[in-house]
Amino acid sequence: MIKDQIKKRIEEKTACIGVIGLGYVGLPLIVEFSAKGFQGIGFEVDKLKADAINAANSYIVDVPDEDIAKCIDSGKMSATTDFSKLNDCDVVIICVPTPLRKTKDPDMSYILSAGAEIQKYMRPGQLVILESTTYPGTTDEILQPMFEKAGYKLNEDFLLAFSPERVDPGNPQYQTHNIPKVVGGVGEDSTEVASLLYSQIVSDVHSVSSARVAEACKLWENTFRAINIGMANEMAKLCGTLGIDAWEVVKAADTKPFGFMAFYPGPGLGGHCIPLDPHYLSWKARQHGFDSQFITLAEEINSGMPKYVVKLAADALNDDKKAVNGSKILILGVAYKNDIDDMRESPALSVIDLFRAKGADVVYHDPFVPEVTFDHAYTIGDGEPLYNQDLTDDLIESADCVVICTAHKTIDYTRVMELSNMIVDTRNALNKEMRDSSKARIVRL
Numbered sequence: 001m002i003k004d005q006i007k008k009r010i011e012e013k014t015a016c017i018g019v020i021g022l023g024y025v026g027l028p029l030i031v032e033f034s035a036k037g038f039q040g041i042g043f044e045v046d047k048l049k050a051d052a053i054n055a056a057n058s059y060i061v062d063v064p065d066e067d068i069a070k071c072i073d074s075g076k077m078s079a080t081t082d083f084s085k086l087n088d089c090d091v092v093i094i095c096v097p098t099p100l101r102k103t104k105d106p107d108m109s110y111i112l113s114a115g116a117e118i119q120k121y122m123r124p125g126q127l128v129i130l131e132s133t134t135y136p137g138t139t140d141e142i143l144q145p146m147f148e149k150a151g152y153k154l155n156e157d158f159l160l161a162f163s164p165e166r167v168d169p170g171n172p173q174y175q176t177h178n179i180p181k182v183v184g185g186v187g188e189d190s191t192e193v194a195s196l197l198y199s200q201i202v203s204d205v206h207s208v209s210s211a212r213v214a215e216a217c218k219l220w221e222n223t224f225r226a227i228n229i230g231m232a233n234e235m236a237k238l239c240g241t242l243g244i245d246a247w248e249v250v251k252a253a254d255t256k257p258f259g260f261m262a263f264y265p266g267p268g269l270g271g272h273c274i275p276l277d278p279h280y281l282s283w284k285a286r287q288h289g290f291d292s293q294f295i296t297l298a299e300e301i302n303s304g305m306p307k308y309v310v311k312l313a314a315d316a317l318n319d320d321k322k323a324v325n326g327s328k329i330l331i332l333g334v335a336y337k338n339d340i341d342d343m344r345e346s347p348a349l350s351v352i353d354l355f356r357a358k359g360a361d362v363v364y365h366d367p368f369v370p371e372v373t374f375d376h377a378y379t380i381g382d383g384e385p386l387y388n389q390d391l392t393d394d395l396i397e398s399a400d401c402v403v404i405c406t407a408h409k410t411i412d413y414t415r416v417m418e419l420s421n422m423i424v425d426t427r428n429a430l431n432k433e434m435r436d437s438s439k440a441r442i443v444r445l
């Protein structure tokens with residue numbers, strides 16, 4: 001029986017684990033399996049990434065070179081662009097991107113292409129797991145028929161499951177091995193074997209009754225965040241109207257030990273998950289005639305935040321009899337969250353673009369991001385690339401307005417405050433003590 005066959009290989013650690021897509025999710029995953037003694041093969045379309053891994057050069061902050069070197073030197077891990085090696089794998093885990101199209105519909109092309117490679121090289125006796133975030137039904141509506149078309153039967157020739165990734169880049173406390181893993185198979189055998197597999201590298205595995213439940217679980221989690229951030233953003237604007245400090249309110253509310261969870265306002269959603277994933281859910285629901293109003297409203301509020309930030313700066317400049325047009329704006333932090341280099345969907349891009357569309361001269365400082373490029377399809381400003389500037393005294397002093405978009409911990413905010421003329425703080429980076437002692441004009445979200 002296929003179930004017992006794969007289980008035995010997992011228990012004996014003789015199973016070969018293939019991971020398709022060695023990005024933020026796939027790279028730490030294959031390193032975990034290889035470090036636990038499994039043979040790991042990473043499959044990449046990007047030859048530069050495959051070469052970097054084989055040379056033990058990490059391009060993901062959370063995965064140190066030494067961890068990769070250990071796996072490569074022990075012969076337990078390799079990366080390749082040769083997908084025929086999928087045939088050597090007992091388990092194949094798909095970790096490819098799931099972006100949105102310009103129309104905000106799911107872009108399934110990466111999953112389809114990874115599925116097609118598996119279809120081409122699969123053999124009886126394999127477990128395939130999808131980890132990419134996607135709408136409920138992807139695993140059994142798209143992947144299962146692909147493999148069946150190749151002549152293989154579920155439960156007889158292959159097993160199939162979905163297990164969402166919850167990695168939080170830059171989080172030193174929670175990484176792949178200590179984040180509980182939800183697993184749902186297409187059928188009981190798939191759930192059982194996929195759960196056994198993850199229990200080799202993760203301390204807490206939670207099995208659910210189907211791949212669809214696991215797919216929906218991930219989207220529920222991220223929709224919960226998008227909606228709560230939307231509420232925090234709306235409350236920040238509301239508090240601003242009433243002249244109340246929104247950050248102080250959240251801090252106070254967060255003292256309640258039950259029934260409250262703090263979410264914070266900011267310049268907009270960023271990253272590969274929160275701005276995109278709710279669209280996967282609402283798109284699927286729409287196919288079934290259901291319109292998710294919460295998701296739409298949160299999207300409307302969150303995507304309006306960059307404009308709100310620019311308005312705060314424009315109003316403050318106006319009070320100083322200055323126009324945005326011709327003003328020098330220094331953006332502090334452009335990554336989508338603090339202390340990482342990830343620029344995907346970063347709201348700072350929209351903030352910069354909106355300032356430039358109004359004629360501002362925008363510069364930025366971000367120790368993690370050497371260059372920022374713009375997708376011309378989405379820009380209304382000039383769309384020219386920008387390059388990180390050293391945070392010199394002159395750079396700070398010469399800015400008409402400093403806008404803190406990302407609160408990297410390495411930035412000396414006391415110095416920024418001392419030298420600035422005006423600061424728009426969208427992240428509560430400046431504490432009360434700093435603010436009280438500042439001569440700069442400070443506008444907070």
Ligand SMILES: NC(=O)c1ccc[n+]([C@@H]2O[C@H](COP(=O)([O-])OP(=O)(O)OC[C@H]3O[C@@H](n4cnc5c(N)ncnc54)[C@H](O)[C@@H]3O)[C@@H](O)[C@H]2O)c1
Nearest residue numbers: 021022023024025044045046095096097098114132133165
């Ligand atoms: N980054 C996160 O924090 C995070 C968290 C949870 C879930 N996810 C989800 O995990 C999935 C992967 O995200 P990521 O952040 O690792 O993306 P990523 O862009 O960092 O990595 C994806 C990798 O897949 C490679 N790739 C693309 N198509 C391929 C193919 N056909 N075959 C082989 N390799 C291919 C790319 O070159 C890239 O290296 C997405 O669905 C994402 O939503 C991401």
